[in-house]
Amino acid sequence: MKRYIQLIALVLIVAACNSNGTSLGEIQWNHRLSKSIFEQAKSEDKLILLTLEANWCHWCHVMEDSTYSNGEVQELVNENFISVKVDQDANPELAARYRKYGWPATIVLNAEGEDLMKKAGYMSPSKYAEELQKVLRGTPSVKRSMAKNQLRPEEIMKERLKNNFTKYLDDQNGGFKSSMRYLEEESMEYVLHFDNSNIHRNWFQKSIEAAYALCDQEWGGVYQYSARRDWNHPHYEKLLHIQARYMRLFLNDYAFNGNEESLRKAEEIRAYCERFLKQSNGLYGNAQDADLKKGEKASAYFELSDEERIKRGIPAIDTNTYTNSNADFARSLLKFYSITNNQEDLKRYQTILGHLLQRKTAKGLYSHAYNPKEIDALRDNLAMAQLFTEHMKRFPKDRKIAAEMEGLATMLVKYFRLPNGTFQGFSGELGLVPKANVEENVPLARFFNWYAAFSGKEKYKKHATSVANYLRKVDAEKPFFHEPEISMLFAELSEEAGSHVSVKEEKSHPLLVQAYIFAPYFSNFQLLEDSNDATKLEQFSGIETSSLFICTSSYCSSPLRDEEAVKNFYK
Template sequence: MKYILLFFFFTSFVTMSQSIAWRQLSSAVLEEAKSENKIILLNLKANWCHWCHVMDDSTYSNLAVQEYIETHFIPVKADQDANPELSARYKEYGWPATIFINGNGEDVVKRAGYISPEPFLRLLKAIVADPSPEEETGFPTVLKASPDSDKSVLNDLQKAFENALDYEDGGFDQDQKFIENDTYEYALFNGKEVKIKNWIKTSVNGARKLCDPAWGGVYQYSTHDDWEHLHFEKLLSIQTRYLRIFHYFNLYFPEEETAQKEIDGILRYINRFFKHENGLYSNAQDADLVQGEHAEEYFRLGDKERMKLGVPKVDTNTYTYNNAELARSLLILSYGNEGDGSYARTSHKILESLAQRKASNNLYFHAAEKRKVWSLKDQIAMALLLIEELKANQNNKEVKELLNTFLSAVAKQFINENGSAKSFVGDNGLIAQPLIEENIQLARIFNWYSYFSNQKKYKVLAKGLFDYLIHPEIAKVYYSQPALLMLSKELNEAPLEFVFVRNGEGSSLSDKARSYAPFYSLFSDYSKDELPQEKEELFGDFEVNVLFACTANYCSSPMYDKGDVGEFFK
């Protein structure tokens, strides 16, 4: 019996101690896969993800799975937050996302979420038996779409936008409940129908239930097609999104219960748990107190009771894209926060720290660790932050020069010959593909900048991106893209320009307009004696502070106080 027990403990120790020799994705790994005729298994996970922990503890700890992987595959593990080019590429499949890649860099099989050991082992064996890709790889190079196809695709997108919404409960008509930024922006600034306005109110009231009553901050989403089944991870990117959502809700729906409590809760939470001395903020907090174990009972507790048990692990990495997004959100909040410059100061401190990540190629590194792969996701977030800085002060010469140099570098290094934009530059072994959401965002940025800078080449770049996106072959791969509807509209009209003429102290009128204004807006502030000649003829006769909203063809009635500004936007 003693020997049997010793054998049992020995074999148990071997089973528990054996682990997979995970690698990092690189060109060398791709070359090895090609030369050895093996498939790469990419385990793309997140530090804060409950089911990632479960899959580590069950599936990847299973001895049979480990042995089969080590024999037949090249195992690669990556943190999706640390690798935004992978996160953006495979976001529909995670997290965890399990991606199988051949030596040519082609995706063979992609699977979403947790897979238990036995089904996973069957999947591994099936791929070894038939390693051919499940789907076609690559992307079309034909660009020019006819006006008819433009109209057809845009009509389909409008229908898809309307059909995607859950008008009864808010959010999308799907299992997960949350508010997505582009959908909210399009609904807020372009949705004229009562049912769209009601959807916004229902969605925001639902999203209040995602807010942590003890610590503040917003959980990622709810499942079961309602707002009650919470997933408890808190991501900085989610906090920055809801800061803007709640801010605009307060402005455009003043008759509804204010969301200021939710805004204050987000700021209280991130300043308590995420803030670093250099002004940057951590990436995320885990959904689990004990990794791999559901923490629903823990999150029902109040602050003191939670603190006695401990705090879920915080991923303390400070990433560029979500810190840039936070800085932009804080700037937008600052416009309505008269007399208190704390939001703007915090935003500027974030920008100062992120400026240290600028590389010699004029692009921005993703993290403090200066990995030589530059994601378009990071560059877009930095561009949006710099644009917001110029909206706050169009005379900031330093930011003007910085944005000009930066966007020139982005155009030179990211734009493909077919007009699309690749998702990253640098070498991680994979071919950089154009991704839909990123191409839309970049096109909107280029188009806005073409008007701000009077550089027509950026309009041409924006139109090239649009032509790629609207091509019927590309349109097959997406369903609802409200940002593409916004891009289509923006390409066909000049941005709304707000002209503030200062005849006395203060700039509260223009700040009020900045609070309300959509992305596609320009701002010009002048004292009366600084007016350019073309504006002197229009605005030179006013003797008090006054604000105008101007299109290419006409200007609004003069706005003399905040009430006028609010009425204009309503």
């Protein structure tokens, strides 16, 4: 009898498993979104359930353990959807499209690649099932585009952008009036270079000092953000691109305001990345998990000393060395080198740059990792364009990188431009309806505008203007959450790039380096001895002392002959 019961139990276990050894009740996830998924959805008359997660994300772990393991949820999904779950870090073309919805992100699409539902964050099993049932009943939750056919007057839009930006600032506590506390680089850039009023300047300083609370006091590094509308409830994941952002923010505060504490914080971030994220090839891993044990809050762990943490183990490291985040980190190392003249930072920078250049594909684009995919992401190639921009400002004689940048600018237009003049987030057959992402299009437009000034190729300014015109069609009441960068784009399109001309400087060009540290983004840098501009050669022919001139087509500053004079010019 006992043997018979054991046999029955074995039969039941086998019956509950498929040929791959997976429980039939488990959600049958696909792990790649592709054109074939949409073809399958069409042939089976089903919707597509897309889940974007991150391997460092606490609430992704919780949803995995509770919601996706729920039997009723599993039955609902398997019967009615073609389900796809992917790592958003490994798929920047999807991350960029759905980033504002947070992780985990739950999206439902039809077979034509149109979004029917987009939800952010953790959902309990009952809430998850309720939202999916709404879609199955034909109740859409996606608001349609609010774009208009008429161009909104530019001055009206500029005023709206400025008012929106000021409205969202938290003057008392730093950061923004939102449930999450963090710093956003373009807002700080806007205050430093475009609107340095007393109100904004005070907000800048309060925000920088408030952000110290996001720094891990034991290991260094910066947590992604704090919840509950204050700076004291951090989400403990540490992402490489977040480390890069705060390094630049703190370094800028040190350079402009002389804040030694900000320099120390930047150095601690760099030390954290060296210790925990750096890989054997000199590139840097993507992130460190928020949880020591997936799905369990790690607040108590991060209160421990280094020694006690190490005894308990360390949260998992994502060792993937993605192009977008490494290019971003390289820019921070270049900033570090320029400000502190630390040769080790230059070596680190050169190592990253060398590896990333090897990721150039036959199409002239840069792949997300060493093994190219069929889909190319705008995010990776935008990050490379931004890296090349900073490189050419800092090393204006580097013809190799100038050639790389020229080729990349051409390919960005060829593979990502849409008929309306904006740029989609991916190149290749993905199955999604192509559309522009403001978060990517604004910095890309700024790059094109800068590159037009750098190269003298006016067509790239036309591409930047096309993006700006698209933005002017957006409904006046719709907040962008990118107000500062859009404002800077409009300002840069209407003005001439400042040209920094180095005359008779020593080999290291200290005045030009100082200008690189303090000059706004829309600036070019030239060595007179390397120039073929006959007008400038004649204009400065009588200068015998090391000097820096800041010029437009109709004006040049007085000669700046020491580093303090360059700094004061901008301050």
